[in-house]
Amino acid sequence: MGLELHNFYWEEERLVQVETQPHHLAGLLANIREALADSDADWEDVYSAYYECPEDGTVTFYEAESAEAGQPGIWTYVVYPCAAGEETVVTQADIDTYQPVLALQELAAQA
Secondary structure, three states, X not given: OOEEEOOEEEOOEEEEEEOOOHHXXXXXXXXXXHHHXXXXXXXXXXXXXXXXXXXXXXXXXXXXXXOOOOOOEEEEEEEEEOOOOXXXXXXXXXXXXXXXXXXXXXHXXXX
């Protein structure tokens, strides 16, 4: 049985939360800028985005304050394969998911 996280359904994968790094923010910003360039949307219209980093096996998710999920934040997870039925998410309560949002907004303002 899979699990749902950040509007994705994960099967046969285990996600372990890690600290968001600058290259994750840069990847998110690039994905958001690409999406904005292909639409009539503005930055304020971006409710969520994600970035997959094959170099370190992570997926980073952004959710804006206006997203239905609730609190804004950026979460980064290392993704590991696992057997069906053993899917799980390991979160770290001491990782601040809001500070990366501020860093992303600062990067966007500079771009």
